[in-house]
Amino acid sequence: MRTFFLGGVGSRIPMSTSLPFGLPPSMGQEHAARRARRLEAYLGNVLAREVVVKVAASYESLEKDLLSGAVTAAWGPPFVCARTEAYGGRGLVRGIRDGSATYRSAIIALKARKLTLESEGLKAAWVDRDSTAGYLLPQALLRDRGMHGWKKFTEERFAGSYRAAVEDVLAGRADLTAVWASGEKSAPATALGELVGPRAGEFEVLAYSRESPNDGVVLSSKSDDPTAAALERAFLTMHEDAEGLGMLAEVFQAERFEPAPRGSYRALYDLVFAALPG
DSSP states (O other): OOEEEOTTSOSEEEOSSOEEEEEOSTTOHHHHHHHHHHHHHHHHHHHTSOEEEEEOSSHHHHHHHHHHTSSSEEEEOHHHHHHHHHTTOEEEEEEEBTTBSEEEEEEEEEGGGOOOTTOSSOEEEESOTTOIIIIIHHHHHHHHTTOOHHHHOSEEEEOSSHHHHHHHHHTTSOSEEEEEEESTTOOOHHHHHHHHGGGGGGEEEEEEOOOEEOOEEEEOTTOOHHHHHHHHHHHHTGGGSHHHHHHIIIIIOOSEEEEOOTTGGGGHHHHHHHHSOO
C-alpha cells in the first residue's frame, strides 16, 4: 500500500486509491481538459497525494458523480452545489470574483441585431438545464417579467458550454444566450473576453438576473473528514503564491476562495422552482 501525507491535517494516513475530483464542462471540453491536467498537478503536489481530475460530460453527470461518490469533490455551478447539499454533501469553499461572493446572469445578444426581450421570433441558446447563469437565472428573470421561456422563444437549444452557446449567437444559430456577470457593475466583459476574445465587444446586455452565490467546491457525502480538511486548506491558501494565483486565474476565474457558509447553496431552490414550467 502506498502512503501519502494529507497536507494540513497533521497526521499520516494510508491511501490506496487516488482522490477523484470533478470539473464541469462549462468552458468547453477541450479547454476544461487542459484545466484538468493543470489542476491534477497542482493539487497532487499540495496534498502530496495522487489526484485524478475528471471533466464531466454534463452538469447532470457531474451531480451524479458527486452523489454516487465517483468523485470526492468537484468544482460545481451553484445549482449542482445546492442539490449535492440537499443529498448530504457540503459546500466547502466558494470563489471570490471582482471582490464579490455572488454573481448574476446577463442575457446577451449581438449589438448589430438591435434586439430586446420583447422582440418576436427569438431563438435562445442556453448552456445546460442545470446551469445557473446559463439557464436557471435567465428563466427566473423571464418569469418575473411575465414571460415563459418555453412559450416566449420559437426555439431553445442547449449548447453544453458557455463557449458553444456564445458561438451559436455569433454564427446566427441563435439570437441570444446568457453568461455570468460578477462584481458591482455586473458587466459580463470578463466572461465574454475569455469565451470569444476580441469579439466580446459585439455583444450587449438585454437584462440582468437576480443574484446567486458564486460557483464553489462541493464535497460528496461520501468524503472523509481528513480529505475535506486537506482540500479546504489547499483552496483557502491558493492565493498565497504565484502558482496558486495562476491556478485561480486560469482554472477558476477567481481571485481567491472563502469558506462556503453551511447550507448557503440550498437557498437557490426557491429561485429554481420559480424558473421551472408550471
